[in-house]
Every structure is written in structure tokens, then in C-alpha cells.
Amino acid sequence: MTVSSETPALEAHGLVKHFPVHRIRQRLRGRGEVVHAVDDVSLTLRSGEVTALVGESGSGKSTVARLLAGLYPLTDGTISIGGATVRATRGRLFREHVRRVQMVFQDPFGSLNPVHTIAYHLRRPLKVHGLAKNRAATRAATVELLEQVNLTPAEQYLAKYPHELSGGQLQRIAIARALAAEPKVLLADEPVSMLDVSIRLGLLNLLAGLVKSLGLAMLYITHDIASARYFATTTLVMYAGRVIEGGPSEELVQRPAHPYTQLLLASAPDPDRAGRDPELLDAGEPPSLVNPPEGCRFHPRCPHAMDICRTEAPGTTELRPGHWTRCWLYSADTEADTAQAPRPSSAASKEHLT
């Protein structure tokens, strides 16, 4: 059923989002400080495929989702859907955009309005986008949506309020709401991280099934790189507002190139590692995004940092087909300089970092 068409479902190019820090003072001084939440992010989502965006809190991964969903205006960059560029933050064009791009939020308890019933939540997108003509059709459509996310018997859920349901059930309802508009693209912002461990996979499997059966293009945002490996075809790694590595999930996890990706993998919980002596990794923390470091934003924490890393942001280097990184260690221009540096190709890096 996979429709891997030539034109990607969604393409984003050079996305930039800066948030002003203080409005009034900014006006008084002409130009104020900004938070560089997202800088120069490009990505492609294809129908029937899951793309994972991995990063820590504050890395800008949720902002990317909100930019794609049209919830924040872009500072710079372009988003195109089905090949056509979109620029809409309000009005009819905006509603046309969100009909094609829908979002599922992290916190199921927070993303449903406590004062409205489940039926109301599912009815609204149908009404807003004029997808159901009359009462009977609306009801039939909501029941169908609930069945789509395996909440049966559907009637039993319609009159309930959010506080009467469990986190897992609420998240399924949030997914059903997102599907109501019959979108092409589904953005899932940490859809399972607030849920109990034992029910997370059930939800991920449901999403995987929907991606296949509905031909959705899905962006899966997570901090859990193991779940990205499990769930996504392609994985992108974000650090301090930039995507620093991307590639096929399995290859990225087994042969990480960027020192940050290596650190992330070495830090992830891994039962197979049990019993080994704890080794202190780096003690650093992500930088302030008000004054991000010059050059490569990871350089203050990077064990391999070179002079050039401190002054110039690295460009994209393709390592293998589809697998690329932004790191001077792999850039052709600096190849000569790094001859003596420990080249963290996968095998060597493992020894160093685990």
C-alpha cells in the first residue's frame, strides 16, 4: 500500500525560527535579543514513511513540528506540500494547510480540553473543514474514527470527558482527532513519552499501521533514539536548533558519525551494558540559544573540537548514500587537518565512548 511517490508529501527548506526575548525593550532599542530556537533546518517527509527527529529538550525539535503545523510564523525558510509552497498563518489558507498537516501532542491529559466531551473533540475538525454534512454523518464519522484507533465499542467513549479516560485512551483520541481532517502529513510530538511503559509500543504500532494503511507521511519527534530505530525509516538528530546528522535509522544507530550522536547513543539506557563499570562521560550541557556558540554549536562539549569548529559552522557531508552529517571531522576541506585526530568512525568511537 505504500505510495512512495516522486514528490515528497512535505518538504521544508532552511527553516529558521527566532523568538524575541523582550518585546518592549526590543522596540526601544531597535533590535533585541532572540532565542535561536531553530536554525537552518531542512527535511523531507514521504508518504507511507516515518521520519524520526531525535533531540534533547530545548533542541528545537518541538518548534520544528509547530512550524510545520503552521502554528508559529516562520522567521525564514519555506515549506512546501505536494510540491506547492505554503505561506499561511491565518484565514482560509491556514485552514487549508492544517487540513493537510495535523499534529498529535505529547501530553494526552493536556491536549484535550477538560470541559468538552470526546464527541466534541472529534466533531470539531469535521465541522471546521466541512467534512460532514449532517448530524448522522458526523456521528458515523466520529464512530469510524474511534474504531480506526481501536477504541471499541466507540459509542461508549463519545459522551465521556477527558478526565474519565486513561492516558493511553486519551492519546488514541488525540490521534483520531488528528485523522479527522484526513491529513496527508501527521506530526507526532513525543506521542508516547507521557504514557506508561507497557502501553507505549501498542500506540507506536497503531501509528505505524495508520501510516501504512492511510499512506501518511509522519514526523515522529522523540528523545528516545531506541524508539526511533524501532519505528522510523529515517532518523534526524537535532542539537541546539540544528539538524546535525541524518540517515537511515538502523545505519545511524549502528554507525553514528557526529560526536553528539555518539554521545546520545552512549547515554541511552541499554540493559546489555549492565554490570560494566560506570564511566563519566562529558559533564557539559546544551548551550544557551540566546547566544549560541559560534561555529559548530556542539564544539564546547566536543572531545574532537578543532580550531575551525569554533569559528565556522560545518556544512553537510554525505558519508554513505542517504547518511550525512554536519561535522568538520568528515568534511573534505579539513580531511588533512584531522589526520592525527582520533577519527570516530563507528568502531573506534564505540571504544572511546562506551
Place this chain on the structure above:
Amino acid sequence: MSAEAIADAVPEPAAQPSPKASTRSRFAGLRSAKTMTGLVMFGVFVLAGAFGPVFWRKDPSALSNDILQPPSSAHWFGTTQTGQDILAQVLVGTRVSLLVGVTAAVLATVLSLLVGLTAGYVGGLTDELFSALANVFLVIPALPLVVVLAGYLPTRGSLTVAVVISLTGWSWGARILRAQTLSIRRRDFIEAARATGERPIRIILFEILPNEFAIVASSFLFTIVFAILTQAGLAFLGLSDVTTWSWGGILYWAQNNQALQSGAWWWFVPPGLCIALIGMALALINFGIDEFVNPRLRVQKLAAKRARQMPVTKSEPRPASRRTDVVLEVTDLHVNYGEEPSAVKAVDGVDLVLRRGEVLGIAGESGSGKSTLAYAITRLLRPPGEVVSGSIHYWPRGEEPVDVLRMSPDELRAFRWAELAIVFQSAMNSLNPVLTLRVQMADSLTAHRPGMSTQQRDARVVEVMTMVGLPADRADAYPHELSGGMRQRALIAMALVLEPDVLVLDEPTTALDVVVQRQILNQIMALREQLGFAVVFITHDLSLLIEVADRIAIMYAGRVIETGSASELYRSPQHPYSDGLLHSFPHLHGPRKVLTGIPGTPPDLRFIAPGCPFQPRCSKAIASCTTTMPLLLATTKGHQVACLLTQPRSDDDGQL
């Protein structure tokens, strides 16, 4: 008050209320005795204002010869100096004052909604300007402004006065509505509504406004009181139309005719008392609304009393262990939330043994009782949580064991932190925001080692900070000046300051990012090697526990369902739940295969059927699982499982 904050504060069982119980508790605040009293009082006034003048058919302005009569059957409230009937005046006054109050409150509420909702929702410059406007009106004292305004009024009828009062009384409501709107706007359901394609006006009216009902109501009632009081003040000054009978108007005439001085208390007392009573009625209703908005305010009277007592058991339980390497032993611990028979059994007969220097992992999902267990061990349970029975024995080095649950308040204070310290999940919330790290670390030294000098305390603070990798110059920092990781380090340093034997870690790294989590875990484990304390590590993340723990206990629905060494549990889990949990984590290595997790939802402790609590989700359940509660029994040495599948059949099924 955000719902998350409340959910955080209340241990697990309350987090997922059941349908029925939650509707009940949702409005519990509104049904308290205080609120009902307030509503009844207010209702009486409304009825008196509406129908009083109809039934008490005396003209309040009619003069008569009954001058200054005390209350009698003809004049229930007595008469004025000109023989007017005071009850008639008060009844009409009720109508006028309520009308002024409600009109002013309606106008002020509309104004404050307009300003508050717009400022909070639109944000940016609009917000800055609107908030500044509201704040300016809030700071300018209302009464003098009303006096000046009223002084210039060409007419001073009740409605005009109401308008003037509303002009000065809207800012308070606007301010809190703005704050509330801001906080609701940040909630995900507003983003979700926008992402659905809802129009802004619909979001404001249908998504935000209904959530502000309680606060709007509270500010509405508050404004009624404010308006009635202000109107009375104006009337008393002669600045409203005193020929219309309002409560303030009656007082004006009473005062100008020296009512009190001539002993005519019946003229002076009733209107003032009416104002006080209606103010009190509305304040009482507001108490209920406060408790509705902020459930923490609800008082748990009975439980509060009992929580201070020792748990009642017939004979003092003896610790089962005689071994010398045990440092903490929990025996048959039961913790309930609420009163029997509807009590929720959050911890239901837990036995645990912690040996010196080992890491005991406790894994479980929501409703497993793992956090309640941590609170019970540290005796930090708050009502309605209550230890019903059991014992928690602590072995001081080379001494007889003591039961933590039976310690006197003084013994308990001495025991805490010196022998057993705890680190909570949220470092930000665990640190006192207004004290420096130095003060917060040193005060446990002051409390436990009164002999220490200031220099010695400072030296110790620096020592533990260095131990956890915090630069010593951060000692004088306030919590908000530190990053999340540094705060968690500070908490660990704080926990180690008295060199306790036991460290309880309640989800210590869950709120942190993967990399920082790893840093902190490594630090804790390195310190344990160095200092030799034992760790109780509570988390939902079984994969992490397998990595760091020596032994693991897995909890489900308030019970330990399997316990054993970490490696054995990882290699061969015996309980279907443990097995399912282990297969709920995608791995970084090995083949990518489809994992299923566990079907169904974690248990709701309010509705636990008889038999094994995991049975509804268990794919291997047999008939007896629905009737027989499996006991935790040893399968191999050091490995115990509570599952009928691994146990010899119980007697009712006959022999094996």
C-alpha cells in the same frame, strides 16, 4: 494552579480518577458546608430583595407618629425619627444594594473579560498595554477616585453609581483573568484547537472561557461585595441619591440623626449587618470556588488527625531477618488512601529487604504504588495517605533494629537524613527557591550536628558539592541560577551531606535529558562505590534499572509481583508482567523485531477485581487467576514470583 502540579503532588492513585469518584471530587469543594451556608445566606437576601417589599407592604418613606419606636409587632425593626418603618427601608434597601452590586459586577466582569481575555490571548504589545492599564487602575485607590467621579456626576441614581463603581472595580478581575488566560493559552489543548483549524474567536469563547468559569465566578462575587461596600460608603458620605433607600442610604440618615447617640440601635444596626452578612455569604461561596480551583485547599480532617498516630497493630512485628548485612527491611506494609471501606490500597502487603551497599531497583507503572512506597518508607505520607499496618525496620550499624513507623517525632527527626535521605524527581520543585544552596545544605547539618561550627559546616558543604561535580563557588547560588542537571546534582549533594546509610531515589532522572541522566547516574554509582550507602532506586524505566541495580522488585497494583537479581530478571523473567515489561523497550542493538508491549491499561486501584490484579491483561491467564490472589513465593534462590503459573496449585484445586 496547574493540574499537573497537583497531580505531581498527589501520589499516584489520585492521578487517574475513576469516572464516578472524580465527578464527585470535582465538585467536592462546592458542596462543603461553608459553600452551602454561603449559598443559602445569599439566597435569603435575593428572596428578601425580590419579594420582601411585596409582602411587607409598608411604604419606606411614609411618615408616621411612631417616632423612634424600638422593634415591635407593628414595626419589626422599629421606626426612624420621622416614624418611617425600618424593615420596609431595609427590604427596599436590599433590592437597591443588590441591584447596584450585581449591575456593577456584571459591567466590571464584562470589562475585565474583554481586557483579560484579549491581553492574555493576543499577547505581545496589546498585552503589555492592557496589563499596564489594568495595573494602573489596580494601584489607584478606588474609593477616593469614586468620590471624585461621583462628586462631578450630574445625577447620582443607583445605576449611575453602579457604572462608576464598575469603572474602578474591573481591574482586579482583568488581572487574574489575564494570568489565567495566559496559562491556559500555553496548554496543549489550545495549540491542538489551533492545529485543528479553529478560528481565534471560537478558541477564546469555546476553549478558553469555559475553563475560566470558576475564576470569573469568584471575581464576579468579589466585585458584588466591593460594589455594595463602595455604594454604602458613597451613600454614607451623601454622595449617592440618599432619597432612594439603599443600605448605605439608611445608614446615612441614621448617622445624620444621631441614631446611635440617642440609643436607637435598631435603626443603625440592621443595614450594616445586612452588608456584613451578604459579604460573608459571598466570601463563603468563594471559599468553595477556591477549593474547587485549588484542590490542595480541601481539608482532610479525620485523616489529618489519624496520620499523626502510630499505625495500630496488635503485637509489634519482629523483623524476619537476622542477617547482619540488612540495612532496611519492609514487612507486610499496607498503605491506604481514604477511609475503609472505600479505601484505595496503594501499597498492599509489600515485603522488601535492602542490604548494605546494594542498589535495589523498584520498577512499576502508574498505579503500582512505587512512589507511595517511597513516601511510606520515609514517613512523608500526607493525608489521605496512611500506613495501615506493617513495619519498616532500620538496622543501625552494629545495633538492634528499630521500627521507623513507631519512632516518636524526636526519634524520627534524628533518624531522617542522618540515616536515610531521599531525592525526588523534580529538582526544581525540591529546592527552596528563596534560599541559597549553602543555606539549604547547612541547615540539615545545623539540625543534626548542633556542635559544628560555621566553618566546619561550610567546609562540609564544599566537600559534598565537589563530590557530585558542582563547582564550590555555586554554593551561594539560588536554585533558579542553576541548570536542571546542576540542580539534580545539588539535591544529591544535599542528600549525602550527613553520610546516610540509605538513599531513596524516586525517579531521580526522569525529568532530565538522556545525556544528563547518564551523567548523574554515573555520578551516583561512583559515589556509592566510594561511600558505601545502599540505594533504593524507584523508576518506571526497567531497562535503566537492569543496567544499574543489583536486585530488582517489580510492582503491580500495590504489590511486588517479582523480585530477583537484575541479571536473572533480565535473562529469565518469570511473571508474565515482567516479561511483557521487558519487551516494551525497543533495543539499540540486535535484530529489529516487532514488539507488542502489554495490552490493556495499567490498573485503576479503585476497581481491582479479586484474584491476580494483572489477570485482565495477561495472555497466559488460567481460570484460577480470577479467583486466587497469588502469593510471592520463591522459585529459585533469591528469586520470588507472585504468579499461579509458576507455583504449585493451591489447595482448593487439590494436589499437584
Place this chain on the structure above:
Amino acid sequence: MRYLARRFAFYLITAWAALTLNFLIPRLMPGDPAQALLSRFRGRLDPRATEALTAMFGLNDESMWSQYRTYLADLSKGDFGLSFTFFPTPVSTVIMDSLWWTIVLVGIATVVSFVIGTLLGIIAGWKRGSRWDHLLPVTTFFSSIPYFWFGLIVLFVLSGELRLFPLSGGYSSWLSVDFSWAFLSSAFKHAILPGLTIVIASIAGWLIPMRNMMVTTMSDDYVVLAEAKGLSPRRVMLNYAARNAILPSVATFTMSLGFVVGGAVLTEIVFGYPGIGNNLYQAVINEDFPLMQGIFLIITFVVLLANFLADLVYVWLDPRTRVEA
């Protein structure tokens, strides 16, 4: 101190807003009240006063803008115009004579009420569910009473019937105002009842929010952790719970103060206290608009000053406001 600078700027803006409101009210009221008043006053007033009134209401032919400039210029010199009641005493002199009485009385009463209310709130919150909870309905009742009504009853019972306190005034009339023992003790005696009225009527305004904040704060993790550290209950209550619970009380001092001042002004009238409230009463009775407006401005300025003091306390209490960001 960014925070204080911001607060200070806000108070400047508020002061300006109050000045402007004061300027606009007589000019923008419907039905041309100024003209009506002026014709009512004609003949009753000294010609100079009429002239002053004409200028004050903007009935001369100057443009609004130049009136506004004159108005601000006069005010900056401390010129609030002439009082009709005490003609030809300038309003500023009338106010200055009474202002100190009010500041001392209301200031001390407010501080006492804040301290007692907050302390009771701390205890009621700490021991919630105990008998201390009865404080709530009782103080609520007192806070709903109109100050002036309560004052009159107190006056009637304690001074009129029991003759424990003087009936009215700020000091015994045969004494001169100086720092003699006789004067001070007399002034103290006269201040007790009005002070007590203000304290009793305003105490719930501090007690109830404080108690609610205490209850809320007590379930915060840092208070639980303080208990887990084995600190003495006293220290947990004061340094952890109350130390944080008091912050909103100080931050919303603004709102409560405006309330107290309004009530206190009426209380002064009841007790015949020689403060600014009595001036206001005189002004209202005599339709002395320059005095009324002057009092409004002065009360506003004093309240702003008090708020700024509260901000200083807040900065001292909460290190988070000291962030240089």
C-alpha cells in the same frame, strides 16, 4: 536592579495616569457639571475663588493642551489650588496639616494588621484541619463589615456607653501639637479605637490568602524535603513554607492597600480623626472640588510610595527578582 527600575517606571506612569484622570474628569463628565456647579457657586464664593474654579474646570478659552500644561506646571510647584472650605488656604496646606495624622494612623494599623494577619495565616495554614480553621469564617465576617459602621458601633459601645476611650478627635483639644509626653499619650489614646477598627476589619484580607498559600506551599516538594531532612517543625514552617507563601501576599499588597485606604478614610470620619478622611468629608459636604481632587492625588501618591516600599521588601524576599537578565 532591573526589577525595581521597571516597577519605578510603572509607578511614574501610574502617577501620570492619576494626574491626567484628575485633569480630565471635570472636563469630560457628561452634562457639563462644571458649568452647573459654577453657576451654583456664583455669589456664594469670593471672586478669586470663582476665577480659580473657572481655570480649574477649563472654562476659560484656553486650549485643552495649554490648560493641561498649566495644570501640570502648577502641580509640579505643589499648587493644588485654593480650598473653598478653608478659603483662602491652599489645598496643599490643608492636606499637609492632616496628612501626617492619616499616614501614622493608617500606616501603623496596616503594618499591625499585616503582621498579625500573616502570622495567624501561617499558623492556620500549618495547622489546617484544626480549631484554627474557625478563624476563617470569623475574620471573613469582620472583613465584610463596612469599616465606618463597625467604627460607629465600637465608638458607641466603648466610648459612649463604657467611656473607655475619647469620643472623637486626634488628641485632647487643650494640648498643643508637640512631642511632649502629654500630647503623645493623648494622641495614642485617640488613635486606639480607629486603629483597632482598621486592624480588625482588614485582618482577614491578609489572613485568608496567607493561609491558602501556606496550605498550597506545604504540599510543594521542597517543604516535604525539608521535613525529610529532619529539620525542626518550626524551621520547616517558617523558612520553607511561610518564607515562600508570603511572596504573593507582598506582591498583591497593592490591591489590599487600596482597599484598606478606602475604608480607613471613612473610619476617620466616624471618629472625627483630624486626618485626610475628615478633609474629604468636609470637601464633599461643601462641594469643595479643589480639595477633593487634591486629596485624591495625594492619597494616590502615598499609596504608590507604599507600594514601592512593598516592592523593595519583595526584592529583598525573593532572589528571583534580582536576576540581571
